[in-house]
Every structure is written in structure tokens, then in C-alpha cells.
Amino acid sequence: MSFTGSPRVLKRRIASELTRMRLELGWSQAHVAHLMSSSEGRIANLEGQRNLPKPEFLEKLLRIYGHADETEHYLSLLEEAKGNKAAWENIDLTAEPVGLDDYLGLERGASKIEGYESRLVPGLLQTHDYARDVIRGRQRSDSNLDQKIELRTRRQEILTRSEQPVRSWMIVEEQVLDRPVGSSETMRAQLEHLMELGKLDNVQLQVCPTSLGSHPALTAPFTIFHVPIPNDPGLVSVETRIKTIWFDDQAEVDQHVEILNHLRTLALSPEQSHALLGTKRKEYQ
Structure with missing residues (x-):
């Protein structure tokens, strides 16, 4: 089964996963903003799918959330979310389970x-x-x-x-x-x-x-x-x-x-x- 549909779907996935990581830690958006030396609005915009994070911002956020080992995976999702094509167009469907x-x-x-x-x-x-x-x-x-x-x-x-x-x-x-x-x-x-x-x-x-x-x-x-x-x-x-x-x-x-x-x-x-x-x-x- 492949996961995709549009860059918007991938953007939502990133926002949803980052929201989940924060909630699992019991942190507020304001607390994360403080740790990131950023604004609460920037965190809210990221989780609300209004903006995609910059690669360096995403890397730091994953470190703070304790998910640094997933950085490469999320950077890949970030690149796909910036594209104009559905992600399955670039997936090798012979490699199962795809996505x-x-x-x-x-x-x-x-x-x-x-x-x-x-x-x-x-x-x-x-x-x-x-x-x-x-x-x-x-x-x-x-x-x-x-x-x-x-x-x-x-x-x-x-x-x-x-x-x-x-x-x-x-x-x-x-x-x-x-x-x-x-x-x-x-x-x-x-x-x-x-x-x-x-x-x-x-x-x-x-x-x-x-x-x-x-x-x-x-x-x-x-x-x-x-x-x-x-x-x-x-x-x-x-x-x-x-x-x-x-x-x-x-x-x-x-x-x-x-x-x-x-x-x-x-x-x-x-x-x-x-x-x-x-x-x-x-x-x-």
C-alpha cells in the first residue's frame, strides 16, 4: 500500500506527526517555541499546515522531540511535500510494502x-x-x-x-x-x-x-x-x-x-x- 495523494497530504502528515510528538511529551506550543528560540506562532503555523518547516528547523525540532534518528526520513518527506507531483509517481511499486x-x-x-x-x-x-x-x-x-x-x-x-x-x-x-x-x-x-x-x-x-x-x-x-x-x-x-x-x-x-x-x-x-x-x-x- 502506498501513502500519498498530493503534496498537501504529505504536508499534513508532517504537521500531524510533529503535533503527535509534542503531545506525547506533554508540551505546549509555547514551551516548544522557547526551546527552539522561536515564536509560538511559528510552531502553530507549522502544526496548522500553514507553513512547511525549513530543513534546519525540522532537524532541530526532531532532536528536541527525541526523534533525531528519523531525521533523514522526515527530510525526505519534506522534499516530497515541496513537489508538484503525487509521490507515487516516483515510487518503485515492485519494492513491497511500498510506503x-x-x-x-x-x-x-x-x-x-x-x-x-x-x-x-x-x-x-x-x-x-x-x-x-x-x-x-x-x-x-x-x-x-x-x-x-x-x-x-x-x-x-x-x-x-x-x-x-x-x-x-x-x-x-x-x-x-x-x-x-x-x-x-x-x-x-x-x-x-x-x-x-x-x-x-x-x-x-x-x-x-x-x-x-x-x-x-x-x-x-x-x-x-x-x-x-x-x-x-x-x-x-x-x-x-x-x-x-x-x-x-x-x-x-x-x-x-x-x-x-x-x-x-x-x-x-x-x-x-x-x-x-x-x-x-x-x-x-
């Missing part, structure tokens, strides 16, 4: 992740074995398989971390639960995992029954990322086989939020969905 670390970085910086999936259990909710069979089904060899599974399954840490766990609200089609991925044991464990995740205060899971028929979300699965930046509309990602397409205009995000809110009223309630998961699990005994 997945960037995608994970955006997930870690999000305050809420919600979306709709019609094909498979969302990656954020997959078990290790389920993820293994999904990845095997998408590639011809087992090259870097363990690395890919580790990268995928460690995403769930954001849902269970002790400090500010990410809120998630996902809606999946009933056919997702009926599609056999791996062995019966794998499917049973996956359904049990979804039931356990659904018990978390910050996780909501709804199932859209097949009997519902057509509805507004059938065009394509999508994920909405809400980031902890004031007045930021968030981002919408739509995954294809070779890249992830990002939408970051207010109108684009609003349209997907409206579709998801409508689907929430059509799908089974979280309680009904939990009961259905229990019924489906018994089919894999």
Missing part, C-alpha cells in the same frame, strides 16, 4: 479512523493468521511475508495503547464474514477477535446485512482519517491494487462522512452486529 510505513505513521497520528469495507476485514482489525492468508493471496511468493504481517498487525496497537487510543468506527458488509480466508480455525479466531475489539470503548463495529440490498456506499470501500489538527477536515483513502488514492478537500471528505453517517442508520447496531459475529463464529467450528 506502508508512511501509512502507519498517519494512523498513529490520527484521532479517529472510520470507514466502510465490502471485501475483507479491515487491515486495522485483522489477526496475524488472517493477515498472512490475505497477503499470500495477493502475491506470488513469500518474499518479506513475515515483515509485511508484522507491519500490518502492529497497527492495532493504536487501538489498545494506554494513552489516547485511536477511536475507530468501521462498517463491514456481511459477506466479509462469509468469505473464507484461510482455515476454519483462522476464520473463527478472526471473528472472535472482532467480537473482543467491539467491546473496547473506543471501537465501534457494525455489520451491513446482505439483505439490505443496494446502498450509497457500494461504489467502493473507503477509510476516513481524522487528525488532531484544529479545523482540519481529515482525509479519505481509497485503496486500489497498486496505490492508495487520497482525497483531502473539505467537500470530498464531507461527502464520504455523509455516506458513512447514512450507512450507520442502515446497518445492524453494534449490539446486533456482535450477536451476528457470534452466530457466524459457530459456523467455523
Whole structure:
């Protein structure tokens, strides 16, 4: 999965990650400005995506935040954010997993992740074995398989971390639960995992029954990322086989939020969905 969409997306990523680093330290923008011998307005403009940092300013900020070892990575993102082309145009898609670390970085910086999936259990909710069979089904060899599974399954840490766990609200089609991925044991464990995740205060899971028929979300699965930046509309990602397409205009995000809110009223309630998961699990005994 590649992370990109536009220089604006990368700019938001830098702002979101730097905001996350500051909040993890419990520091105010004024305190960071003092340490940087800068102004609070400059820090606010950086985190608010109004300005990109100068390379030397970014290097010093990463040192203060304790992330000096990531300087080269963020300088690379900074260069891409200054460009006019979508970053995937310069990515070698034969080197997998392409850009997945960037995608994970955006997930870690999000305050809420919600979306709709019609094909498979969302990656954020997959078990290790389920993820293994999904990845095997998408590639011809087992090259870097363990690395890919580790990268995928460690995403769930954001849902269970002790400090500010990410809120998630996902809606999946009933056919997702009926599609056999791996062995019966794998499917049973996956359904049990979804039931356990659904018990978390910050996780909501709804199932859209097949009997519902057509509805507004059938065009394509999508994920909405809400980031902890004031007045930021968030981002919408739509995954294809070779890249992830990002939408970051207010109108684009609003349209997907409206579709998801409508689907929430059509799908089974979280309680009904939990009961259905229990019924489906018994089919894999």
C-alpha cells in the first residue's frame, strides 16, 4: 500500500506527526517555541499546515522531540511535500510494502479512523493468521511475508495503547464474514477477535446485512482519517491494487462522512452486529 495523494497530504502528515510528538511529551506550543528560540506562532503555523518547516528547523525540532534518528526520513518527506507531483509517481511499486510505513505513521497520528469495507476485514482489525492468508493471496511468493504481517498487525496497537487510543468506527458488509480466508480455525479466531475489539470503548463495529440490498456506499470501500489538527477536515483513502488514492478537500471528505453517517442508520447496531459475529463464529467450528 502506498501513502500519498498530493503534496498537501504529505504536508499534513508532517504537521500531524510533529503535533503527535509534542503531545506525547506533554508540551505546549509555547514551551516548544522557547526551546527552539522561536515564536509560538511559528510552531502553530507549522502544526496548522500553514507553513512547511525549513530543513534546519525540522532537524532541530526532531532532536528536541527525541526523534533525531528519523531525521533523514522526515527530510525526505519534506522534499516530497515541496513537489508538484503525487509521490507515487516516483515510487518503485515492485519494492513491497511500498510506503506502508508512511501509512502507519498517519494512523498513529490520527484521532479517529472510520470507514466502510465490502471485501475483507479491515487491515486495522485483522489477526496475524488472517493477515498472512490475505497477503499470500495477493502475491506470488513469500518474499518479506513475515515483515509485511508484522507491519500490518502492529497497527492495532493504536487501538489498545494506554494513552489516547485511536477511536475507530468501521462498517463491514456481511459477506466479509462469509468469505473464507484461510482455515476454519483462522476464520473463527478472526471473528472472535472482532467480537473482543467491539467491546473496547473506543471501537465501534457494525455489520451491513446482505439483505439490505443496494446502498450509497457500494461504489467502493473507503477509510476516513481524522487528525488532531484544529479545523482540519481529515482525509479519505481509497485503496486500489497498486496505490492508495487520497482525497483531502473539505467537500470530498464531507461527502464520504455523509455516506458513512447514512450507512450507520442502515446497518445492524453494534449490539446486533456482535450477536451476528457470534452466530457466524459457530459456523467455523
